[in-house]
Amino acid sequence: MFSWFANPHRFLSLSNWLAPACYAGGLILMIWGMWQGLWVVPKDDYQGGDIMRVMFMHVPTAWLAMASYSALAVMSFIWFIWRHEVADVAAKAIAPLGAVWTAICLATGSIWGKPTWGTWWQWDDARMMSVLFMFFLFLGYMALRAAMDTRQKAARAGAILAMVGAINVPLIHYSVEMFTSLHQTASVITSSGPKMSAVYLWPLLSCALGQSLLFAGLVQTQMRTEIRDRRTAKLRAQLMAGG
Amino acid sequence: MTEPLLTGTGLGMIRGERVLFRDVSLEARMHDTVILRGANGAGKTTLLRILAGLTRPESGAVTRSAPHHWVSHREGLKPHETPHEHLSLWAKAWGATANVDGILKFMGLSRPADVPARHLSAGQRRRTALARLLLQPRSIWLLDEPFTALDAEGRELVLSLIEDHCREGGCVVAAIHGEAGFGAANEVTL
Amino acid sequence: MSAQPIFAAFRQALAEAWAGGAGALLPLGFFAGTAVLVPLGIGTDPATLRAVGPGILWVALALSSLVTLERIFQADTEDGALDLWLQTEAPPSAIAAAKTLAHFLTAGLPLALLSPLLALMFQAQASTGLLVNAAYYAVGGLAFYFWGGVGAALSATVRRGGLLISLIALPLYVPTAIFGAMAMTDAPGSQNAPLLLAASALFALAVAPFAMAAALRLAAD
Numbered sequence: 231m232f233s234w235f236a237n238p239h240r241f242l243s244l245s246n247w248l249a250p251a252c253y254a255g256g257l258i259l260m261i262w263g264m265w266q267g268l269w270v271v272p273k274d275d276y277q278g279g280d281i282m283r284v285m286f287m288h289v290p291t292a293w294l295a296m297a298s299y300s301a302l303a304v305m306s307f308i309w310f311i312w313r314h315e316v317a318d319v320a321a322k323a324i325a326p327l328g329a330v331w332t333a334i335c336l337a338t339g340s341i342w343g344k345p346t347w348g349t350w351w352q353w354d355d356a357r358m359m360s361v362l363f364m365f366f367l368f369l370g371y372m373a374l375r376a377a378m379d380t381r382q383k384a385a386r387a388g389a390i391l392a393m394v395g396a397i398n399v400p401l402i403h404y405s406v407e408m409f410t411s412l413h414q415t416a417s418v419i420t421s422s423g424p425k426m427s428a429v430y431l432w433p434l435l436s437c438a439l440g441q442s443l444l445f446a447g448l449v450q451t452q453m454r455t456e457i458r459d460r461r462t463a464k465l466r467a468q469l470m471a472g473g
Numbered sequence: 474m475t476e477p478l479l480t481g482t483g484l485g486m487i488r489g490e491r492v493l494f495r496d497v498s499l500e501a502r503m504h505d506t507v508i509l510r511g512a513n514g515a516g517k518t519t520l521l522r523i524l525a526g527l528t529r530p531e532s533g534a535v536t537r538s539a540p541h542h543w544v545s546h547r548e549g550l551k552p553h554e555t556p557h558e559h560l561s562l563w564a565k566a567w568g569a570t571a572n573v574d575g576i577l578k579f580m581g582l583s584r585p586a587d588v589p590a591r592h593l594s595a596g597q598r599r600r601t602a603l604a605r606l607l608l609q610p611r612s613i614w615l616l617d618e619p620f621t622a623l624d625a626e627g628r629e630l631v632l633s634l635i636e637d638h639c640r641e642g643g644c645v646v647a648a649i650h651g652e653a654g655f656g657a658a659n660e661v662t663l
Numbered sequence: 664m665s666a667q668p669i670f671a672a673f674r675q676a677l678a679e680a681w682a683g684g685a686g687a688l689l690p691l692g693f694f695a696g697t698a699v700l701v702p703l704g705i706g707t708d709p710a711t712l713r714a715v716g717p718g719i720l721w722v723a724l725a726l727s728s729l730v731t732l733e734r735i736f737q738a739d740t741e742d743g744a745l746d747l748w749l750q751t752e753a754p755p756s757a758i759a760a761a762k763t764l765a766h767f768l769t770a771g772l773p774l775a776l777l778s779p780l781l782a783l784m785f786q787a788q789a790s791t792g793l794l795v796n797a798a799y800y801a802v803g804g805l806a807f808y809f810w811g812g813v814g815a816a817l818s819a820t821v822r823r824g825g826l827l828i829s830l831i832a833l834p835l836y837v838p839t840a841i842f843g844a845m846a847m848t849d850a851p852g853s854q855n856a857p858l859l860l861a862a863s864a865l866f867a868l869a870v871a872p873f874a875m876a877a878a879l880r881l882a883a884d
Contacts (some may be wrong), residue, residue, distance in 0.1 A: 363834045369832040377821040378850050380489040386881045387817050391831060394813055394874045401866065405838035405859075408845065411852060460490075467490035527746055530884045543750055547743025551675065553682030566751055567669035 237326040238427035238457050242252045245450040252447030259440030274430075285430075291335035294445055295361050298328030302371070303396030306389035308320030316453070318385040319460075321392065323451065327445060329358045330367035335361050356410040361402045379456035381460070476538060477502045478644050479524065479613050486519050486535035493519055494663045495532070501613070501644035501659075503584035506635065509648040511663035518649035520615050520663065524646060525615050538626070539624075541613035546621060548602035554592040556582045557602040559590070569594060578632065580604045595622035603631060614638060616647040668751035672758045676765035679738075690731045690770040691777055697723040698781050701869035702746050709786040716785030717796065717847040724771070724800055725836050728807040729829050731770040735762060735812065736819040736875075740882050745819075757876035760868070763812040769879050771808050775801035796847055799860060803843035806864040809871035816878035839863045 267286030276280050302324045309317040339358055340350045352358060374391055378384040477500040485495035495518035501507050509517045524535055525543050550559055558574045567639040577586045580600045585593055593601070599622045606614060614635075620628050633643050680687070701719045702712060722856035736759075738743040749760050777799045779793035787793060818824030842863055845856035 263818055315857075363837055366830065366834045370827075370834065373827055374817060377738050377818065377824075377827055381819075382487070382489075383881060383884070386884075387878065391813075391817060391879045392880070394870070395834065397870060398838070401838045401863065402834065407843040407861075408852070408856075408859075409841045463490040467492070471492065522883075525746075527749060541750075543746060545743055545746065547741070547742040547746065549747045551679055551682070551715075551738075551742065551744065553679065558678075562671055563747070566668040567668045568665060581861055598768065 234320060236312070238296065238316055238319075239250045241316050242454060242457060245454055249447045249450040249454070252443045256327030256440045256443030256445075256447060258438045259443065261440075261454050263433045263440055265436065267430075271433060272428050276395040279345075281342060281345045284338050286434060286437045288335065288338035288342055289434060291331050292357065292361065293339060293438055294441055295332040295335045297442070298324055298331060299364055299367065299396070299399065302328060302368075306392035306396075309385060310389040310393065316457075318389070319453045321385075321388060321458045322456060323449045325368055325372050325388075327376070327448055327452065330366040330373065331445065332361055332368060336365065346364065354410045355404070356407045359406045359410065363402050363406070364399070367399075367407065367445065371395070377427055474519065474596060475503050478505075478539050479541070479646065480536045481520075481524055482533055482535075484520065484523055484535070485531045486516060486523065486528075489533045490518075496557055497533075497663065499646075499661050501646055503612075503642045504639050504643040505659065507640055507644070507646045509646065509661050509663065513650075514663040517663060520645065520661075521545070521615050521617050521648055531599045533566055536622060537613060537653060539612035542606050542609075542611045543615050544602050544606065544619060545617040548590075548592040548598045550593075550598055550601060552589065554590050555585075555587045556590075556597070556604070557586045558592070559601055560604055561603055564608050567609050573608075576604050576607045579607070581627070595640065596624055599623055600627060600630075603634070606634065608645075612643045612649075614645045615641060616637045618650060619647055620649070636645070665752040668748070668753035669757045670752075672748060673765045674762040676735075676762040676835060677722055677769060680766065685706055687769050687773045690727050691773050692778065693730055693788065694723050694727045694758065694774045695781065697845065699784070701784075704733055704751055705730040711799060712749035712787045716787055718844055720739045720781055720800065721803065721840050721843055724774055724778075725773060725775075725807055725833070725840065726806055728771060728804065728811045729814075730825070732766065732808065732811040733828060735766050736816045736879060736882065737824060740819045744836065745883050754873035754876065755879055756876035758850040759816065759879060760809075760872040761811065763808055763871075763875070766812075767805055767808040771804035799846050799857065802860055802864045803839045806867040807836055808838040809864075809867040810839075813826055813871050814876045816875040816882065819882040839867070843854075 264286060268283055269281075273280045303322055305317045305321040305324065309321060310316060336358065339355075339361070343352055343355075343358075344350050371388055371391055374387045375384040378387050479501040481500070482498045484497045486493040489617060497520065499507055509520060511517050523530045524537075525541060526535065526537070527543075527577075554562070556577060557573060560571075560576060563569075564571045564573060566637060574583075574586075577583055580603065582597065582600055582604065590598055590601070595600050599619075601618065616635075619631050619635075622630065635647075698719055701715070705711065705715070736745065739748065749755055751758065775797050778797045782793050782796065783789060811828060811832045813835070814828035815824070817831060818827040823826055837861065842856050842860040845853040846860050848856075
């Protein structure tokens with residue numbers, strides 16, 4: 231199935247309409263969700279009053295931080311096994327975007343944390359710590375790719391690191407949870423999830439889906455640029471070699 | 474006609490976006506010497522590394538039907554290692570029962586046998602690396618610029634090694650810049 | 664497959680570690696130096712030092728593993744020894760594991776053995792507990808060296824690879840560092856920490872050699 235997508239031409243013609251569709255769908259969902267979240271839904275005093283509205287930004291970024299690292303690992307695996315070039319292009323495109331989303335997740339979490347916890351950074355929060363380490367994994371991945379002297383080597387080194395990171399993520403998460411459970415002072419933010427009332431749920435889902443679509447659109451745009459860059463480089467090399 | 478010891482078919486290599494070579498085929502049978510030729514940067518070393526199985530070719534395949542020796546311009550000597558230690562180590566690693574002292578004497582390395590590699594001359598280091606060829610009989614020799622840094626006497630020594638090896642049924646694939654000094658069964662130009 | 668190349672790689676790595684002149688003294692000096700800087704930075708209050716001591720030693724152990732690992736595969740790539748090791752009859756993962764283990768024994772284990780002394784300087788009570796802690800440092804150090812080895816193998820062809828190794832390896836050090844630090848407290852819920860520490864080291868031993876092998880094949884390519 232994947233080898234069908236692995237053809238760069240097919241990817242270019244597919245993303246030619248899919249990327250704009252992702253942007254459009256993402257924007258609509260985001261605008262509706264944010265409008266609902268920021269102006270329409272009632273504030274929840276138990277969750278810190280108006281500041282809880284940052285949730286409509288924060289929770290989707292947290293989901294995307296996890297999802298983007300998973301996608302990076304899956305793409306790396308596909309590239310490592312089958313050497314489909316599009317998988318490497320995807321991995322390369324996902325990393326910086328994933329890092330940005332992870333950073334936004336940390337920043338919004340911090341902003342939410344200040345009034346509720348009374349501190350910008352809570353070492354006892356397992357989720358924040360896990361996301362922080364994911365941020366480092368992204369940075370390491372990008373730095374390693376950048377340090378390699380050819381794109382083939384960058385792809386191989388990156389794939390190895392992403393896979394090693396991916397099998398470590400569950401362990402990191404588990405250890406961080408254990409660490410924080412020892413230190414935990416009663417957390418102000420109660421677990422969200424299915425218990426949450428529908429007033430919040432629908433705008434939140436809308437924001438999450440919207441951000442995911444935007445993310446997918448941006449990844450595709452990045453990939454298109456990368457594919458064209460590689461073609462240009464190939465053509466230039468052919469020209470310099472005299473045909 | 475004997476079976477080839479080493480075959481490379483349709484080998485191609487790309488570094489970054491640069492095509493180093495494409496569709497290179499070669500084979501080496503018993504008693505064969507194959508010389509790789511080409512300008513600096515043409516990919517001789519890369520082709521040898523592909524033949525040794527160190528580098529994965531972009532296209533094509535390599536089959537070796539016998540074990541091989543590898544000697545390149547990077548000798549594999551540690552700065553603190555003496556020629557004697559180096560040869561003993563690799564004899565052990567390969568499970569070879571070789572007369573290390575005899576080999577050192579043959580290669581003209583008796584005197585610096587216990588000098589750490591960082592104090593050896595380039596020629597002495599090269600002789601040490603080439604001495605590995607004698608630790609264990611292996612049919613295929615892959616040599617990258619074997620004469621570099623050698624004096625006239627060292628060159629003669631290596632030439633005689635290559636000739637003996639081929640006479641005894643081995644084959645040699647060597648990247649050589651300039652005069653080879655021996656008759657090659659085959660030349661591959663990149 | 665044959666075990667002889669693995670022993671040979673182990674012996675060469677040991678010889679190399681000792682040949683630097685200072686041998687195991689250099690990492691020890693770095694470890695002790697890092698640890699000794701801390702009281703200068705945070706003050707000399709005995710209660711504070713006693714509280715942070717074990718954690719400081721974990722950090723110093725992690726840092727010294729990163730510093731000493733930089734050259735482990737880079738030197739092999741530059742002098743061509745890597746080519747030879749990859750062409751032996753032993754799997755590259757076993758060669759990489761043997762080299763990393765040798766490196767741990769010469770650079771990491773001495774730090775663990777020195778740790779009781781440093782713990783005393785951090786105002787810990789002299790007791791057999793310090794020896795138990797030394798064992799924890801040894802087990803945790805093993806995990807550090809193997810994950811660090813993955814970083815070192817991946818950056819074997821990179822100039823100034825040391826900084827890159829740190830960025831790559833530090834997230835992988837997290838579970839071991841956490842379990843290790845927990846094993847040294849008696850907080851409720853940390854009873855399993857020694858087991859988890861050992862498990863994280865075993866996990867590193869099981870996974871890292873294969874990643875190192877893939878990275879070394881890339882470095883030779």
